[in-house]
Amino acid sequence: MKAVGVIVEHNPFHNGHFYHLQQSKKQTGANVIIAVMSGYFLQRGEPALVSKWARAEMALRGGADIVIELPYAFSTQKAEIFAHGAVSILNNLFVDELCFGSEDGDIDSFKHTIKFLDEHTILYNEKIRTFIKQGHSYPKAVSLAFHTLNPNPDVLDLSQPNNILGFHYLKAIKEQKSSMKAAAIKRIHAGYHDKESTHESIASATSIRKRLLEDQSLHSIYQYVPESTYHILNSYFKEYKQFQHWEHYFSYLKYKLLTGTNEEFKEIYEVEEGIENRMIEIVKASHTFYDFMEKLKTKRYTWTRLQRICTHILTNAKKEDMQFALETKKAPYLRLLGMSQNGQQYLNKIKKEIDLPLISTVAKLKNPLLSLDQKASHTYTLGLPSPLQTKQLYTEYSTPPIRLDTPH
Amino acid sequence: MKAVGVIVEHNPFHNGHFYHLQQSKKQTGANVIIAVMSGYFLQRGEPALVSKWARAEMALRGGADIVIELPYAFSTQKAEIFAHGAVSILNNLFVDELCFGSEDGDIDSFKHTIKFLDEHTILYNEKIRTFIKQGHSYPKAVSLAFHTLNPNPDVLDLSQPNNILGFHYLKAIKEQKSSMKAAAIKRIHAGYHDKESTHESIASATSIRKRLLEDQSLHSIYQYVPESTYHILNSYFKEYKQFQHWEHYFSYLKYKLLTGTNEEFKEIYEVEEGIENRMIEIVKASHTFYDFMEKLKTKRYTWTRLQRICTHILTNAKKEDMQFALETKKAPYLRLLGMSQNGQQYLNKIKKEIDLPLISTVAKLKNPLLSLDQKASHTYTLGLPSPLQTKQLYTEYSTPPIRLDTPH
Numbered sequence: 001m002k003a004v005g006v007i008v009e010h011n012p013f014h015n016g017h018f019y020h021l022q023q024s025k026k027q028t029g030a031n032v033i034i035a036v037m038s039g040y041f042l043q044r045g046e047p048a049l050v051s052k053w054a055r056a057e058m059a060l061r062g063g064a065d066i067v068i069e070l071p072y073a074f075s076t077q078k079a080e081i082f083a084h085g086a087v088s089i090l091n092n093l094f095v096d097e098l099c100f101g102s103e104d105g106d107i108d109s110f111k112h113t114i115k116f117l118d119e120h121t122i123l124y125n126e127k128i129r130t131f132i133k134q135g136h137s138y139p140k141a142v143s144l145a146f147h148t149l150n151p152n153p154d155v156l157d158l159s160q161p162n163n164i165l166g167f168h169y170l171k172a173i174k175e176q177k178s179s180m181k182a183a184a185i186k187r188i189h190a191g192y193h194d195k196e197s198t199h200e201s202i203a204s205a206t207s208i209r210k211r212l213l214e215d216q217s218l219h220s221i222y223q224y225v226p227e228s229t230y231h232i233l234n235s236y237f238k239e240y241k242q243f244q245h246w247e248h249y250f251s252y253l254k255y256k257l258l259t260g261t262n263e264e265f266k267e268i269y270e271v272e273e274g275i276e277n278r279m280i281e282i283v284k285a286s287h288t289f290y291d292f293m294e295k296l297k298t299k300r301y302t303w304t305r306l307q308r309i310c311t312h313i314l315t316n317a318k319k320e321d322m323q324f325a326l327e328t329k330k331a332p333y334l335r336l337l338g339m340s341q342n343g344q345q346y347l348n349k350i351k352k353e354i355d356l357p358l359i360s361t362v363a364k365l366k367n368p369l370l371s372l373d374q375k376a377s378h379t380y381t382l383g384l385p386s387p388l389q390t391k392q393l394y395t396e397y398s399t400p401p402i403r404l405d406t407p408h
Numbered sequence: 409m410k411a412v413g414v415i416v417e418h419n420p421f422h423n424g425h426f427y428h429l430q431q432s433k434k435q436t437g438a439n440v441i442i443a444v445m446s447g448y449f450l451q452r453g454e455p456a457l458v459s460k461w462a463r464a465e466m467a468l469r470g471g472a473d474i475v476i477e478l479p480y481a482f483s484t485q486k487a488e489i490f491a492h493g494a495v496s497i498l499n500n501l502f503v504d505e506l507c508f509g510s511e512d513g514d515i516d517s518f519k520h521t522i523k524f525l526d527e528h529t530i531l532y533n534e535k536i537r538t539f540i541k542q543g544h545s546y547p548k549a550v551s552l553a554f555h556t557l558n559p560n561p562d563v564l565d566l567s568q569p570n571n572i573l574g575f576h577y578l579k580a581i582k583e584q585k586s587s588m589k590a591a592a593i594k595r596i597h598a599g600y601h602d603k604e605s606t607h608e609s610i611a612s613a614t615s616i617r618k619r620l621l622e623d624q625s626l627h628s629i630y631q632y633v634p635e636s637t638y639h640i641l642n643s644y645f646k647e648y649k650q651f652q653h654w655e656h657y658f659s660y661l662k663y664k665l666l667t668g669t670n671e672e673f674k675e676i677y678e679v680e681e682g683i684e685n686r687m688i689e690i691v692k693a694s695h696t697f698y699d700f701m702e703k704l705k706t707k708r709y710t711w712t713r714l715q716r717i718c719t720h721i722l723t724n725a726k727k728e729d730m731q732f733a734l735e736t737k738k739a740p741y742l743r744l745l746g747m748s749q750n751g752q753q754y755l756n757k758i759k760k761e762i763d764l765p766l767i768s769t770v771a772k773l774k775n776p777l778l779s780l781d782q783k784a785s786h787t788y789t790l791g792l793p794s795p796l797q798t799k800q801l802y803t804e805y806s807t808p809p810i811r812l813d814t815p816h
Binding site for chain 2: 251252254255258259260261264284285286287314315316318375378379382386387389390393394
């Protein structure tokens, strides 16, 4: 059996993701798809639209064979750490090849870019520092530094979010001395940040979320998602009456900011330079999360960076807790969210050779990163309508991995 | 000018309180009434029904001349510390006599009780310890110890809540070497804990709160409160659409319990013996605060004790913050909430002789206990309907003391 790996958020799973999974098998000749998926809080510092169980099921029904949760300590990080955590999981599961979607479909341009930057490291870092000093955000400084180095046309446009991720996947594979290969799949018909959809069956997750949150109905997204996703979202919405977004957590964030101490905020991951004092002053006058963020953001503190900080304050994720992720850059366990029959066969085959604990219920392992996942899950739950919280809270402890017994 | 002091919560101000103020003047011949009033969180570990500003106004319209806030560090404590804080404030304001309501109207029986217990301290404390070891709560053990000592009939029934408070007022006066006199005013027609009212114009604050919270209307309490209270409650309710109670804060408590760390809980005042772990387990399965408390309470951990612990967890009040209150047993500032013309004249007269800072806006003083008051105020605000939070939040900083320019 040959396994291909994908790194996903599936927020929610849509036709573009379906295409990505199909292409991953086709391009690599693999017969098992392993998906590493963010849990309740995502890379841009946002709560997921629906629970990780619902999203794992979407992935399985859409073609994945094994879904492993990317721990919070990696899922809510900038591209470099995010990539390392995800790649380390795939590597542990003996994945032959990683397939990632990107704006640029040519894997050679990723390799050229890595080579080019390796040869220009000192100059490149100097330029980034210069642009940051000029008041640019880190991502903007990276992009500017890159362009002023004037690389040849084979080299990637690193201002594109999926190119950045892909670039870091390849770097992580290299740095982890993994034998995993990598292939880029060109994204079709939708840029990552596109808020409007232009194609009849493909729309970005961003635009689908926008429709779901604005309409609070599924009608307008039907054409952009597989039938299975549609049904899962539909029954989720019937039960929970809402899709999750930051506004559901704003009162907790406000509470935390208004009752925490400076000593406590200093311990929170990514809280630096006294940003907490600005947040406290601004939150007092803010009625909504959106309003708060609009007042808070600056050139230097981008929306995404601030959302991640807000997420860490909300979940009480401390510098100390995240230290392990930063130091080792490797996930310390494999939390199985779901599998197909095919996936189960693959796991049975490799089980004895896996170095990390493969866990199906959280009670089986004590680990600081797993505690962080539980805290993230608790926090996520508290944004749901109050009568449903207890049930959802226990899913974190009692839900066994989803088993898809029917073939896709 | 001669000042009489009262120690109050006025949650809300009712006809019994009005009678108390009248009698205080009458019995002592004083012409100024100074009220020390709990702020947003009360002695039994509950949020106040309405804001401290509304309650201060009720007191002024009901006959008080000066209203000073009892800092959180004293207002949410058991009788001994509560009494010390309040007495220290009255003492600083040159109050001649303290008048307190009690089940027993005879001041001599308070004096006899103190004398009796002074003479039997060792035996008394031994008995308390024995009863606690047998599994009784502290208040119950005190009452049992007292009864088994079989004191003479002049001695107080210390199982009555207002007798306990009065007893501690007198002890505090003695221990603070104050020259303040004290008088007991017999409470009429309503026990502290009475949930039903039996008299046509007097009902306990407990029974009035019960009516207000159950009916969410003022109709049923009209006969038990002065006109002025009725109007203040009425316009408060028109604006805020609710009276505050613990259920409005339960989601925050739950959030705090589910995201806090053991290290953090250990720092919280009154959190001991691992009670936090029981709280965390129970809160997961609790839909309401009432439900939570019913499951949590034991013989040893009474409802009131647990409510205070919940309050300290909610407001993030730390052992370290409360240390000052425990050590000095004296309030470090006088926060003026309101005054009548008469009260203002009195303050002008004594102003130069007051040892403590008399503050009318919080920005004027940096003090850890005042920060705690602000945190309590922030926390209280977050239980209000979200569009009204910002306005209420700023009242803590911008509201000047209420001035009652018309005579009562």
